[in-house]
Amino acid sequence: DIQMTQSPSSLSASVGDRVTITCRASQGIRNSLVWYQQKPGKAPELLIYSASTLQSGVPSRFSGSGSGTDFTLTISSLQPEDVATYYCQKYNSVPPTFGGGTKVEIK
Amino acid sequence: QVQLVESGGGMAQPGRSLRLSCAASGFTFRNYGMHWVRQAPGKGLEWVALISSDATNKYYADSVKGRFTISRDNSENTMYLQMNSLKVDDTAVYYCAKDVGDYHYDFWGQGTLVTVSS
Numbered sequence: 001d002i003q004m005t006q007s008p009s010s011l012s013a014s015v016g017d018r019v020t021i022t023c024r025a026s027q028g029i030r031n032s033l034v035w036y037q038q039k040p041g042k043a044p045e046l047l048i049y050s051a052s053t054l055q056s057g058v059p060s061r062f063s064g065s066g067s068g069t070d071f072t073l074t075i076s077s078l079q080p081e082d083v084a085t086y087y088c089q090k091y092n093s094v095p096p097t098f099g100g101g102t103k104v105e106i107k
Numbered sequence: 108q109v110q111l112v113e114s115g116g117g118m119a120q121p122g123r124s125l126r127l128s129c130a131a132s133g134f135t136f137r138n139y140g141m142h143w144v145r146q147a148p149g150k151g152l153e154w155v156a157l158i159s160s161d162a163t164n165k166y167y168a169d170s171v172k173g174r175f176t177i178s179r180d181n182s183e184n185t186m187y188l189q190m191n192s193l194k195v196d197d198t199a200v201y202y203c204a205k206d207v208g209d210y211h212y213d214f215w216g217q218g219t220l221v222t223v224s225s
Contacts, residue, residue: 034211036152043202043215044152055213087152091211094166096142098152 023088116219129203
């Protein structure tokens with residue numbers, strides 16, 4: 001099975017900072033990667049699919065990039081409402097594995 | 108609008124059984140694969156099982172294979188997860204999720220908590 005590794009596991013940044021989260025696949029997955037945002041006590045929500053396509057309604061400060069084994073999620077200007085845990089997930093094959101998550105907090 | 112509502116969670120002793128339901132509305136249920144994903148307290152997301160739109164294909168995580176059974180009733184717009192031989196490690200919030208078409212999700216339910224404890 002393909003393993004997904006996220007880093008860092010947590011980060012603290014100031015409002016307005018640029019934040020980058022990394023997700024690495026143990027084998028190439030082309031662009032079959034999504035990012036979810038999970039706010040405390042809530043279900044996850046889809047942010048980005050196909051590694052870089054923004055889901056409808058998601059603010060443009062979120063962006064994704066990468067292909068193959070290395071992917072990034074970037075928040076261009078961190079906002080208080082972005083406090084959440086972010087998960088990557090590889091898809092297109094079973095099992096659709098999640099990364100371990102990155103908890104984002106405001107400094 | 109799309110709604111997924113899980114039910115059936117609660118407390119069970121190790122070795123016992125529970126059956127979760129996921130009631131769907133707001134989309135053509137029979138056209139979409141569906142998944143169960145769980146999250147242990149304070150932990151990350153773990154994929155549990157998936158069922159194809161017509162129920163012909165079912166897949167399970169190794170951690171639940173042989174103990175859990177996924178099913179669906181397209182006439183009732185409902186998906187199920189029969190959980191047998193429950194273990195303490197099965198304690199989690201269980202989410203149902205609608206498959207976009209290639210094993211990722213555009214909508215999730217609010218989750219139902221399963222607690223396995225003696």
